[in-house]
Amino acid sequence: MTDIPRPTFSQRLNDSDLWLSFKATPVAMVAACVTVFIFLLALFAPLISPQNAFDPAALNLMDGFTHPMERGIGSNMLFALGSDAQGRDMLSALFYGTRVSLLVGFCSVAFSMTLGISLGLIAGYVGGRTELIIMRIADIQLSFPAILIALLVFGVARGLIPPNQHETTALFVIIFAIGLSHWAQYARTVRASAMVERNKDYVHAARLIGIRGLPIMAKHILPNVMGPVLVISTINLALAVIEEATLSFFGVGMPVTQPSLGTLIRFGQQFLVSGEWWILFFPALTIVILGLAINLLGDWLRDAMNPKLR
Amino acid sequence: MLGYLIRSVLQALMVMLAVAFIAFSMFRYVGDPVASIVGQDATLKDRQELADSLGLNDPMLLQFGRFIGNAAQGDFGISYRQGRPVAALLRERLPATIELAVISGAIALIFGLGLGIYTALRREGIAANIVMSLSLIGVSLPTFLIGIGLIYIFGVTLRWLPTFGRGETVAFGWWTTGLLTESGRKSLVLPVITLAFFQLTLIMRLVRSEMLEVMRADYIRFARARGLTDGSINFRHALKNTMIPVVTITGLQLGSIVAFALVTETVFNWPGLGALFVKSVEVVDIPVMGAYLMFVGMIFVIVNLIVDMLYFLIDPRLRTGAKSQGR
Amino acid sequence: MTQPVLSVRNLKVEFVTRRGILRAIDDVSFDIAAGEVLGVVGESGAGKSLTGTAIIGLIDPPGRIAGGEVLLQGSRIDNLDKESLRKIRGKRIGMIFQDPLTSLNPLFRISEQLIETIRTHTQMNEAQARQRAIDLLTEVGIPAPEKRIDSYPHEFSGGMRQRVVIALALAAEPELIIADEPTTALDVSVQAQIITLLKKLCRERGTAVMLVTHDMGVIAETADRVAVMYAGRIAEIGPVRDVVQKARHPYAKGLMGAIPTLEATAERLVQIPGSMPRLTAIPQGCAFNPRCGEVFARCHIERPEAIKVGQSDVACWLYDKAETASGKGVAA
Numbered sequence: 001m002t003d004i005p006r007p008t009f010s011q012r013l014n015d016s017d018l019w020l021s022f023k024a025t026p027v028a029m030v031a032a033c034v035t036v037f038i039f040l041l042a043l044f045a046p047l048i049s050p051q052n053a054f055d056p057a058a059l060n061l062m063d064g065f066t067h068p069m070e071r072g073i074g075s076n077m078l079f080a081l082g083s084d085a086q087g088r089d090m091l092s093a094l095f096y097g098t099r100v101s102l103l104v105g106f107c108s109v110a111f112s113m114t115l116g117i118s119l120g121l122i123a124g125y126v127g128g129r130t131e132l133i134i135m136r137i138a139d140i141q142l143s144f145p146a147i148l149i150a151l152l153v154f155g156v157a158r159g160l161i162p163p164n165q166h167e168t169t170a171l172f173v174i175i176f177a178i179g180l181s182h183w184a185q186y187a188r189t190v191r192a193s194a195m196v197e198r199n200k201d202y203v204h205a206a207r208l209i210g211i212r213g214l215p216i217m218a219k220h221i222l223p224n225v226m227g228p229v230l231v232i233s234t235i236n237l238a239l240a241v242i243e244e245a246t247l248s249f250f251g252v253g254m255p256v257t258q259p260s261l262g263t264l265i266r267f268g269q270q271f272l273v274s275g276e277w278w279i280l281f282f283p284a285l286t287i288v289i290l291g292l293a294i295n296l297l298g299d300w301l302r303d304a305m306n307p308k309l310r
Numbered sequence: 311m312l313g314y315l316i317r318s319v320l321q322a323l324m325v326m327l328a329v330a331f332i333a334f335s336m337f338r339y340v341g342d343p344v345a346s347i348v349g350q351d352a353t354l355k356d357r358q359e360l361a362d363s364l365g366l367n368d369p370m371l372l373q374f375g376r377f378i379g380n381a382a383q384g385d386f387g388i389s390y391r392q393g394r395p396v397a398a399l400l401r402e403r404l405p406a407t408i409e410l411a412v413i414s415g416a417i418a419l420i421f422g423l424g425l426g427i428y429t430a431l432r433r434e435g436i437a438a439n440i441v442m443s444l445s446l447i448g449v450s451l452p453t454f455l456i457g458i459g460l461i462y463i464f465g466v467t468l469r470w471l472p473t474f475g476r477g478e479t480v481a482f483g484w485w486t487t488g489l490l491t492e493s494g495r496k497s498l499v500l501p502v503i504t505l506a507f508f509q510l511t512l513i514m515r516l517v518r519s520e521m522l523e524v525m526r527a528d529y530i531r532f533a534r535a536r537g538l539t540d541g542s543i544n545f546r547h548a549l550k551n552t553m554i555p556v557v558t559i560t561g562l563q564l565g566s567i568v569a570f571a572l573v574t575e576t577v578f579n580w581p582g583l584g585a586l587f588v589k590s591v592e593v594v595d596i597p598v599m600g601a602y603l604m605f606v607g608m609i610f611v612i613v614n615l616i617v618d619m620l621y622f623l624i625d626p627r628l629r630t631g632a633k634s635q636g637r
Numbered sequence: 638m639t640q641p642v643l644s645v646r647n648l649k650v651e652f653v654t655r656r657g658i659l660r661a662i663d664d665v666s667f668d669i670a671a672g673e674v675l676g677v678v679g680e681s682g683a684g685k686s687l688t689g690t691a692i693i694g695l696i697d698p699p700g701r702i703a704g705g706e707v708l709l710q711g712s713r714i715d716n717l718d719k720e721s722l723r724k725i726r727g728k729r730i731g732m733i734f735q736d737p738l739t740s741l742n743p744l745f746r747i748s749e750q751l752i753e754t755i756r757t758h759t760q761m762n763e764a765q766a767r768q769r770a771i772d773l774l775t776e777v778g779i780p781a782p783e784k785r786i787d788s789y790p791h792e793f794s795g796g797m798r799q800r801v802v803i804a805l806a807l808a809a810e811p812e813l814i815i816a817d818e819p820t821t822a823l824d825v826s827v828q829a830q831i832i833t834l835l836k837k838l839c840r841e842r843g844t845a846v847m848l849v850t851h852d853m854g855v856i857a858e859t860a861d862r863v864a865v866m867y868a869g870r871i872a873e874i875g876p877v878r879d880v881v882q883k884a885r886h887p888y889a890k891g892l893m894g895a896i897p898t899l900e901a902t903a904e905r906l907v908q909i910p911g912s913m914p915r916l917t918a919i920p921q922g923c924a925f926n927p928r929c930g931e932v933f934a935r936c937h938i939e940r941p942e943a944i945k946v947g948q949s950d951v952a953c954w955l956y957d958k959a960e961t962a963s964g965k966g967v968a969a
Contacts, residue, residue: 020655140325143562143610145570155591155599156336242452249454250576250588269458273466284455291450299446399849475949535693535734536805537727537753546753626789627743 021304028300034293038286042099050077059087068278082278085266092283093264094282098290100260105241106172108234111179112240116186117229123187124194124213128176135191138184147243149181150174154252167255176255185232193225221236227305234298238291255281281299314628318618321610325554327378327495329607333600334377337387387603391593394603399586405486406476407582413573414502415564418509422560425510426517430525431544448511453570457504457577464500503572509567513560521552550624557620565613569606614621640711641668642812642845649704650684650691650869652916659916661687661700663869666943669813674836674846675906676860676877678853678892680913684869685849690716691814692847693730710812714891728758731806733835735818737798741790747774747801747925748786751808758809774802777834796827800834807838813845820855828852853893859882863884865889868913868924875949885951889931904918923954 013185022028041048050061062074068082068090081090123134137200141149154177161169197203204215247253248262256263263282268280325490337529380386386396425445429438465473477493478484488494524530525548533543581583583602590598639855650662661685669675675684676771691697694714701921707715726732734740742750751770755761761769767786774782777800790798799819806814816835820828836859839846848860856863856877864874873886884890891909911928922927926936935954942955943950 024655123463136325140328140610143566143614145566147573148566148569148606151572151588151591152599152603155594155596158591159336159594159596238450242450244574246454250592252588252591262372265455265458272458272462281456284458287448287455288451291452292447295446295450347766527733528736529742531695532732532740532802532805533742534695534723534733535726536757537723537725537809538753538757539723542753542757547742547745552740625744627791 012059022299025300025304027296028304030114031300033301034108034289035297038098038290038293039102041095044208045092045095045099047209049095050080051092054189061087066274075202082276084276084279085271090278090282093259094261094286097259097264097283098286099256100254101241101244101287102173103282103291104171104178104244104254104260105237107175108182108240108244109236111144111175112182112236113186113229113233116183117180117190117222119183120190121214121218124191124197124221125217127198128138131191134187135250138187141184142188144170146178146181150177150243150247151252153177153180154247162188167257169254170253174244178243178247181243182236182239184239185236185286186229189232190221190225191213191226193221197221197224212270223227229304231298231302234294234301238294238298241294242291247255259307314622316616318615326607326611326615329611330381330604331374332380333381333426333603334374336600338373346402351352378445386604387597389517390593391590391595391596391598394433399598400583400601400605401484403581403583403586406488406580407568407575409488410498410501410505410574410580411568411583413498414505414509415567417502418447418506418513418567419560419564422499422510423517423556426455426514427549430518430521433522434502442518445511445514448507449515452553453504453508453573454577456507456626457500457574459543460500460504461577468489471499473500476581494574501574502576503581504577505571509563509570513556513561517552517556518561520555521548524551526546527551544555554621557624558617560611560619561613561617565610566606566618567608574589616632639670640712641670643669643847644708645688645692645705646708647705648691648951650687650696651701651703653699653701656917660919661693661869661916663919664870665706665866665869667864667871667874667945668707669845669847670847671812672840672843673862674839674848674860676856676863677847677849677866678856678863679866680850680851682913683866685866686817687723687850688866689732689817689847693726693732693815693902695732696727702828715816718773727754727811728809729811729813729969731809731814733799733802733806733814733816733819735794736795736822738761738790738822740802741798744787747793747820748785750822751786751801751805754808763890770804770808773808774801776807776838782938796830799823799831800829803831803838803966804837807842807844810842811844811858812846814839815847815849817849818851819848820852821850829858830857833876835859835947839911845890851873853881865892868919869916870924871943871950871952873926873951873953875947875951879947879949885949886925886954887931888925923952 008142008185022032023109060072060073060074064085064087065085066079066083066087069078069080070082071078072083072087074087077089079089079091080093083089084093119134119138123131154173157173157177158166161173194217202220203217206212243263244253244260245262248260249266251266252261254260256267259267264283265280265287266281268276271277327361372499384397386400388394389396389399392399404572429441432438461473464471472493475497476488477495477497478491479488479494480490488498529551530548531548538547569578569584571582572588574580574584575582583605586598587602589595590602645655646666646669649660649664650664652659652661665684665688677688679685686694687700687825691702694717696702705715706713709725709729714722717725741747748767748770751762751773752766755766755769758761759766761964771782771786775785778808779785779800785793790801793801814835814887819835819891821833823831830889832855835846835848838844848856850856860877861875862875863880865872865880867882867888869891873880873889875886880889881893888909895908909928914920914924915925922935922938923932923936925942926932929936933954939954941952941954941957943952946956
């Protein structure tokens, strides 16, 4: 019997079902490209923005209300996506806004994931009353719209934080609020996995020896749940971005000094009727594209990981 | 059977209690009941006396009990901002939300169900693919953007429909309805579409995926192996089996439509509970927030109970329950 | 000679996947006569169940019949349109699946499921169909059928459920029954009852039976002939006594040798080294050649044809006359 060489990582990757599926699904590839493109734009916002949109000194009032693809009267700068009432370049505002939106999105997903996985592990491992309570709470939470929970948390946080610190803490409060509204789905998945694992012999054996089962379980459960967790996270990201936009649109999200896409839309709504449609349109378009791309990616990921469909 | 009923009701009560507790905590610890009543100059002694008279220094359980007692009678305290009893505010705005929610829910349910079944049975067809693509957009578009879009197209540009408020309403006792006036009905159109859209796409995708799952089941295979007609397999067998998970999730979805309406209400300036809630978060009006939470909790619990009952009717395995092995 | 009820000729079933086209059933041929029970055995994944599914026309995409013919009483059924195929299913070919718990729709009463099946294939009215259903239940051995007919599936035990499944499969008096692992999900004590029942009912009606299983004990008890499948091909097919007691194909030999018996004096069970190849990696020539203890050069090059040895057909070059002559093969 000759020795079969172990495939290298890149070989395994290339041969893996996931990559094959990706290559075979043009929609997924396009969605991935778009998503990555937007991420990069957001990441390098300060470097690629023609104007530092939120520094009042950089603005020229005479540039106000410039149409897209025209030069401003005051500074003669080319405003690719037009400018708002104060001469702010909408393209730059868009980059910065996307940045904030995505920052909130990623952080809140990270928070939900950590919280959800931890609670799910505890629930699954400890079992008994703790599990019952945690799961009940998760079930109840899943039936309330996330936006409601986020609003509630936000309102309570606001009640507890003195008014003069509202703006500076807005980012953290929003991340916390949105993160808190999405943990349940993770907890459910992880707990289901944990329930299966905790009855396995190696856990019993470890307990007998005196090793705490939890780290061992974590080591074995986590790889198994990474697939579903990834799918949930992708969809969650889209939800978080949309949720943040909604909150900002309501006026209870990111403030004007640190605007996200939602804030920009709120800002631009008043100009819709008077004809300066571009102030609202481009941020809105960005959210739609971002949401769509991430959702498509998430959909494909879910189908690709479903063993029944392979 | 009775056991199942009792258990469902008990669970409902527990949930209600938990929600009430959260609301109570908010009232008591986040807001400052004393500060909202007295002015800035009140002395510490005055505050403490007031706190005592309000029963704020009693044991927590007692305060909680009092809170529940009050709530049961419809007393949710006074709104910080508006100075009026919260209960009155709720009552004023309830009809607007209920009308919106019920009509949207009905539309979402009927069309969601229909389209879901259609796209499951006609997987390969062009129409099905178009519908699925549109549904994907529906899930990715934030509701408020749909609202804005509709306002712009139908309100501002075409000027076909009103975009602000409920139009004229007719009052019956303390209930007001917009269904009896033309402007009332017109005002309902855009908000209903906006609210129903998201729910519809959700229900549709759910029904579709559940039905596809059911179609793969062994008993469907066996039915086909017995030569039963497609009609019978699709609409008699598969449909009934699909209903169980669908009823659960759809029920909960629709239950939360009341809460979900808050986005739509804000965009269209619809004078409902949701808009009230959002405003109250902005100004940190704790009594209103708490009362809204209780209300939404109650709706959720009631819908849950109804879903449990429906479950019971559909799934015979629950009816025979413990006495399963033959007669 | 009377025509066989079922005739499978050079059947090929393929799956179109991202990794290419997989041949799950590769040139399989056999006949089943009226009243005869053909057992089909093999390891998991050998293609036994798939053959049954292909015959009744229930292969789902991405699988499809890629070649060959299936003939029922002499006429082709593999190329019929959907509606014609549906009419055949249940009426002329019945199928029994493995798990009685999931074969019955949990939300419908037994009476509803039986009556529906009966009325689909006959012209009976509700009352007649109900009576027939009760008669069927009596035949399959359900006690007090008039009372139990209105029960739900979950109110029956596993063995009872499988009896109901058999009743459903026989409801329209088909000429052929395909039984796909009908006893695997049942308790050992119940298995024997179900097999006996199946055998009795089919004998009485002269129904041909294709019995798919991996349980050799069931085969030995019930089958008249048996086909041993490997990697989508038939390794050996013949009368049950011959195949079980005097297996010729090295794989079949290994299979029979791996069965523990009370009289065996050997210390260890015979084990066939290695495992069945994945569909993506079927060896050239004879599919069994990597694991065969009697392999020689030709096995790696040419796929063996079915060679007549006594009353069996064996797909192994060992039995080719040419090889026998040159000393490599084995005399029949």
